[in-house]
Amino acid sequence: MSPVTCISGIDTDIGKTIATGLMAKILLSQGCSVVTQKIAQTGCTGIAEDIQKHRELMGVALYPEDISGLTCPYVFSKPCSPHLAAELEDTQIDLEKITVATKTLAASYEHVLLEGAGGLMVPLTRDMTFLDYLQEQHYPMILVSSPRLGSINHTLSALELAKRRGIEVKGIIYNCYASCDDTICLDSRNVFVSSLRKYGFSPTVVDMNSLESYRDSGPYMDCLRWFSL
Ligand SMILES: Nc1ncnc2c1ncn2[C@@H]1O[C@H](COP(=O)(O)OP(=O)(O)OP(=O)(O)O)[C@@H](O)[C@H]1O
Numbered sequence: 001m002s003p004v005t006c007i008s009g010i011d012t013d014i015g016k017t018i019a020t021g022l023m024a025k026i027l028l029s030q031g032c033s034v035v036t037q038k039i040a041q042t043g044c045t046g047i048a049e050d051i052q053k054h055r056e057l058m059g060v061a062l063y064p065e066d067i068s069g070l071t072c073p074y075v076f077s078k079p080c081s082p083h084l085a086a087e088l089e090d091t092q093i094d095l096e097k098i099t100v101a102t103k104t105l106a107a108s109y110e111h112v113l114l115e116g117a118g119g120l121m122v123p124l125t126r127d128m129t130f131l132d133y134l135q136e137q138h139y140p141m142i143l144v145s146s147p148r149l150g151s152i153n154h155t156l157s158a159l160e161l162a163k164r165r166g167i168e169v170k171g172i173i174y175n176c177y178a179s180c181d182d183t184i185c186l187d188s189r190n191v192f193v194s195s196l197r198k199y200g201f202s203p204t205v206v207d208m209n210s211l212e213s214y215r216d217s218g219p220y221m222d223c224l225r226w227f228s229l
């Protein structure tokens with residue numbers, strides 16, 4: 001089983017960082033060795049802000065691999081798509097560098113949770129989207145979604161794309177952080193369960209607040225089992 005699982009989402013600001021950090025915290029509490037990685041960070045300088053948020057949620061200090069940049073080889077200052085942020089700094093993302101970084105991490109940790117940037121179809125270069133990269137690397141993914149209006153379209157589009165590209169979706173993390181209509185929230189969840197099943201994926205939809213409220217409360221809260229990590 002691949003030690004690498006991608007945490008992608010239906011959009012930017014959907015809750016990927018929160019989900020990644022909480023998943024890593026749960027895996028740590030279950031005695032697993034786990035590291036998170038960010039495919040490329042835009043909108044900051046120095047150590048990737050998402051990596052720092054992961055460590056904060058995990059309740060741990062920065063890893064040596066964070067200081068060395070291995071957990072996020074590319075950090076760009078303009079908050080925009082990685083392909084453009086790189087060009088504005090007169091460079092281009094070298095996917096091989098990211099792949100080597102992930103492989104190096106996977107040699108030292110049981111689990112590598114790789115957070116995407118924005119949504120699935122975000123360009124890492126002018127020729128390769130994050131989805132292309134996932135397909136090339138055969139990484140399975142967990143998709144972060146929400147009940148906010150527009151999410152049904154974005155979520156089912158992501159599932160259709162994953163199916164067509166042969167990318168395994170291990171489940172959905174359902175982020176109800178932003179307030180929404182209860183009827184819509186419940187129905188969208190049901191739509192996602194049935195759509196996962198229709199596409200032949202595991203019909204696993206885990207509420208973000210289940211991750212947030214996780215205590216070491218026995219097997220039923222087993223993050224490993226939810227997503228068969
Ligand atoms: N469940 C949640 N609890 C608390 N804050 C949340 C939650 N979900 C999202 N947020 C807040 O919403 C904002 C966006 O969340 P987050 O950074 O996880 O998005 P993202 O999908 O990782 O975005 P990006 O594409 O930039 O990586 C953050 O300020 C975060 O604190």
Ligand SMILES: C[C@H](N)[C@H](N)CCCCCC(=O)O
Pocket residue numbers: 012013041042043078079080081082117118119122
């Ligand atoms: C800056 C932001 N927080 C993300 N890191 C990058 C989002 C890129 C989105 C590109 C797009 O879909 O238009």
Ligand SMILES: [Mg+2]
Pocket residue numbers: 016017018050115
């Ligand atoms: Mg993030």
